[in-house]
Amino acid sequence: MPTPNNMDNNPETPSDIPSWLLEKNQAGNVKVRSSGTNFIAKSLHHFSEVFENEFFCERYASKPMMLQCLDPRVKVIVLFAFMLFSAFASSIVILLALAIVALLYAKLSGLDMKDYVRRVWAYIPLIIFIFSIPGASSLFTKGTPLLTILQPGTFGLRGGLYFTASGFKMAIRLALRPGISLSFAFLLLLTTRWTRITGALASMHLPLLLVSIFNMAYRYIFVMSDMASNMMEARFLRTVGRLEAAENRRFMSRSVAHLFIKSHFLSEEIYDAMVCRGFTGKPVSVDSFKISSIDILFIINNIVILLVLIAGEHLF
């Protein structure tokens, strides 16, 4: 999960929200270690992330900036092309260039840079880098020694134990790739509303049935997250003293089961409501997209950018 937005110093914080709502939740930050309810705090944190994320997506997507003005189909194709290229690219210079391209697009689309960089680079790439460090040692990657840990001959190791230069390059490459992939994915998501993304997928021949499932699932994630967070919050407030881990596990599994039962009945009700409103079993799309001259300009410019990057891949 990406780190949450820090509401305190976010310039995107709108003025129409009362200040008491923006105050940091003190109770959430207090870790009550003795009661063993950390798992509830963690789960609650995940749920609040879901809502925060949607809130900021909505804010960014309504700005009349660069990427927001484009046809969602064009955006899906172009941003996916960048992702695909980054998967194939292996030169660190080119991968850095791709990261800069994504940052430029984010800046010109009016995204808050601090928030964007934190979302993209602060978590997953860092963890991947740490995870790849053992792979950079002489055990896995041979090459020029960069940092020696054990001298040759120590403990019977003929070559010693050291980190290699090519190993570090590999670790940097591995950390850059998920970051770039995330950069472009967030660019798409933060500048386009979910229904427009799925609408674009529908007009690219994804079955309409599937698209309506995506749309409904996305909508009901918020309803179900709300249900789940209510359950967790109630439990969090009622917990006094210390509970066994087994008892807590039982609570979590009952929450899962209860949520399933609730979602089952909810789906029946939703179906009835849909039938009442004239649903015949066949989903209909109301989205219509038009390619304008700026979309074509955007495509051409990005083809040129990709060609420059491919040429760079040959050079570096």
Next chain:
Amino acid sequence: MKASVEFVFYYVYRPMKGYLTVPFVGLFFELGDFSMHIPDGYLAPQTTIPALVAMVPVWAVAFNKVKKKLSEKRIPTLALCAAFSFVIMMFNVPVAGGSSAHAVGAVFIAILLGPWAAVISVSTALLIQALVFGDGGIMAFGFNCFNMAVVMPFTGYYIYKLIAGKSKFGTSRNLAGSFIGSYVGINLAAFCASVEFGIQPLLFKAADGTALYCPYPLSVSIPSMMFAHGVIAGPIDAIITTAAIAYIAKAAPQLFTQDQIVLAGEPKVSFFKRYKAMLIPLGVLVVLTPLGLIASGTAWGEWGTDEMKAAVGYIPKGFAAMADKWNALMPDYSLPALGDSTAGSIGGYILSAVVGMVLIAGLIILTSVLIKKAQKGKKK
């Protein structure tokens, strides 16, 4: 004291050098909140794109199977099930000593709604996770779906069926079936993920032998993933599934009789005909994959010179020198400047990089300005 340390290293460390990273790699998946969501960049696109394409017929078949049973009710049921699957993947379950792990719950959905419905709902949940939260890569989406939305529910479901037989819901035999089913299901999925990781260094290597994608071979990836899932994630998922099934059997037993999707009846509709419009572009993508190979193939040139320089610059006695470290880190850019000034001098490289970047930035800014102008024009 020193002798004993040397003894440990000589007889324990040396024989299992590579395996020392096993617990480290295994813990990464648990601590990193990844559970089994493979991020982008760890698997080569030459493997992830075929995996994505291979998933298309699986989804099509799953759709047809589910459609038969649920008729037009399928949209809200599957959507709610996907939302449910998404939400329970966010549940932190306490393990021990204040630590917690994530539940997956694919086997739970498979037991209640059948494996085909689990395929659709878990895949949808994974898609939203990948697109909205960056949990699990977009390129790696095919593999993530294969592991968590196909292998896990199917093995879990059939093992559950095998053990539970026709026993009533909530009986101890039934619960034993769901426990073993979900334990084996998640472990088999983890095994598949570890094989996907482990084959990368075998298949994709730069000319100097460095791994281009995941650096860990099968001998490391399999034990580490199996350690993490056999000891932590597996039991947790099994306990949660079993307890949840027991709760539903007690609180809402009518659910079991209603919604079990019958697997009988093969679909007669050819999905190739039905999804032709989607399969053709996917096919084109697969055909184009080798072109990507050509694009990345140039990196071989880079590695070739790198290797050469490594061979020249590698002096085992003097590798502590700081200058050598820098050369090793950036051989392509600094070494030519030291000696002969061939075409690819340091200045030339940096200059071309700067020119390229300025060109790209200029294009992006130009596009932005033009789009803004066009937008203003529209408003007028």
